Amino acid sequence: MAARTLLDKIWDAHLVAAESPTTPAILYVDLHLVHEVTSPQAFADLRTRGLRVRQPARTLATMDHSIPTRPVSADGSIPFVTPEAEQQVRTMRENCRYFGIELLDMDDPSRGIVHVIGPELGVTQPGMTIVCGDSHTSTHGAFGALAFGIGTSEVGHVLATQCLLQRKPKAMAIEVRGRLSPGVDAKDLILHIIGRIGVDGGTGSVIEYRGEGIRALSMEQRMTVCNMSIEAGARAGMIAPDETTLAWLRDRPRVPKGADWASAQAQWEALHSDQGARFDRVVEIDAAEVRPTVSYGTHPGMVVDVDARVPRVGNALHQRALDYMGLRAGSPIAGTPVDLVFVGSCTNGRLSDLRAAADVLRGRKLAGHVRMLVVPGSAAVKRAAEQEGLDRIFRAAGAEWREPGCSMCIAMNGDFVPPGRLAVSTSNRNFEGRQGPGARTVLASPASAAAAAIAGCIADPRSLGGQEAVA
Amino acid sequence: MTPVRHIHSRTVLLAHENIDTDRIIPARFLTTTTRAGLGRHAFQDWRYRSDGTPDPEFVLNRPEAMGAAILVAGRNFGCGSSREHAPWALLDAGFRAVISSEIADIFRSNALKNGLVAITVDAPEHRFLLRHPGIELRIDVAGGEIALPDGGRFGFSLDAFARHCLVEGIDQLGFLQRHEAAIQSYEEQFA
DSSP, rough: OOOOOOOHHHHTTEEEOOOOOOSOEEEEEEEEEOOOOHHHHHHHHHHHHOOOSSGGGGGEEEEOOOSSOOOOOOSSSSSSHHHHHHHHHHHHHHHHHEEEEEEEEEEEEEEEHHHHHHHHOOOOOTOEEEEEESSGGGGGGGGGEEEEEHHHHHHHHHHHHHHEEEEEEEEEEEEEEEEOOOOOOOHHHHHHHHHHHHHHTTTEEEEEEEHHHTTTTTTHHHHHHHHHGGGOOOOOEEEEHHHHHHHHHHHHHTSOHHHHHHHHHHHTTTTHHHHOOOOOOOOOOEGGOOOOOOSSSSSSTEEEEETSSSOOSHHHHHHHHHHTTTOOTBSSTOOOOOSSSOHHHHHHSSSHHHHHHHHHTTTTTTTTEEEEEEEOOOOHHHHHHHHTTTTHHHHTTEEEOOOSSSGGGGOSSEEEEEEEEOOEEEEOOOTTTTTTTTTTEEEEEEHHHHHHHHHSSOOOOGGGGGGSSSO | OOOOEEEEEEEEEOOOOOHHHHHSSOOGTOSSSSSGGGGGGGTHHBBBBBBBBBBBTTGGGGGGGOOEEEEEEOBTTBOOOOHHHHHHHHTTOOOOEEEESOHHHHHHHHHHHHEEEEEEHHHHHHHHHSSSSSSSEEETTTTEEEEOSSSOOEEEEOHHHHHHHHTEEEEHHHHHHHHHHHHHHHHHHTO
């Protein structure tokens, strides 16, 4: 058999019907994750057509986007931003009950952001096809799955048939040579990559991240990288499973057990691109060149090293972005005043992310004018962080410690950045208005975000010595 | 789905590159549980000033934009979030087609499933359309051609299956359901 890519292997194994010039492939879906925002219209379609959910056991629902991150009030009420948001959550509950789908509800100890809990529970596994009505489904590709976001019509297709009509994407390889330098994070790497290939650099493709620089990353870091594949326009990102993957998955509640684990492991070990497999495009990245990186503009491809200057590019689009952000071409990005700091999201809301932020904040105080929100990615992350005392570090520094959810990343639950304010955010999108109308977003790693919170301005986390600590 | 065969309209231009789906329909309007009524929030933060009044400078608020059903947009239209609310909002706002030199994958897939014709044209044709705002176009979906008022034409490619579904009004879920036997046999063998 000809040398195949990881994408080829997973694709071929899930073909219910191959594609032809006139029809797309029918692709079987192993795991369908569902949340409250992109599912109600799909469930309504099923009801109208009198259809059932074909594979409830392959479907897992949670609520993460519209839910408040403030705790339940003393009277037991949940502080939803609007009655409509509450209605959406109720609709999710009703749909799950009606169609027999497991729902990790707001009081469930396993609930959280859909892309955080899938891996946490071990429902995300190598070799799977995983979809969700959410573009950051690419996160799950970190485990060697083919995982991608779909629209609500397709959510309906999967609910009813467990299948999708898909054209096979192109295979793109990003080879990361060497290892990241100390003090440089996976978030810096993916921002650097998007800066290199552009916000449409991956359009039509699935990106396989490869090379020593990727192998050396932890699972959490790999998830951060794959998560932002969509910000380069790619359908999905993936990383071949290895020892790191297996070690992370072993003993997760929903992975195969005993003999089943051994046979799963044997299958997973074959999940890598063969020697000589052909990619449609290969991009090489030198890890040594990656420095702490932040965005300066209004899309995730407009990035700059934190110790560099805002680029001068003579076009109207660039100028428009700088005007929106209130930045000047040629000025150092470090030192830009910051109003708000957000640590959380499916990109950087896992335990290791909170640890990285806490390491910077330990024993320090937020700059006087800065407000900081720390939102754990799941209830499990929250518990683990509290067990380690991270919540106390955040609170002592002056940050707010919240309940899990998408929160200020998408700003539809009442957590938002006020107009004209600048937020350093560990989330994934810095589009105009993403974090609220008129909000200005600077994307950064958890360490860079924490450094900005203390300095009161964009700052290089590596330069944060003891003398800058506020006693 | 209602068949979509021909679209005849003036164009309206949003020449910015990388118009993302948050721009098309901001997340704060996604708490809805229906498809209806999203058009009034399409491009909300461009269309309305902070006091809620329409911004007369914004192209979609100008008289010449009224009734235009073809949106010509800058490169990489529809990037970002997978929200199908974006094509729902555009359709509800009266658009029937979007033309760009590049359209983001998920947006295009969502648009075509709802009868919003997402058309990618080559860079020279794109530049021509950007230089001629308000031009009257006749889009022939089945023929893959755009006719100009002066009789000029240019072609566009559209995935064969998507075009077939548009032209014949085929419901893709219905299409999938007709493959029940194949799905069942896959499940018996592998799943």
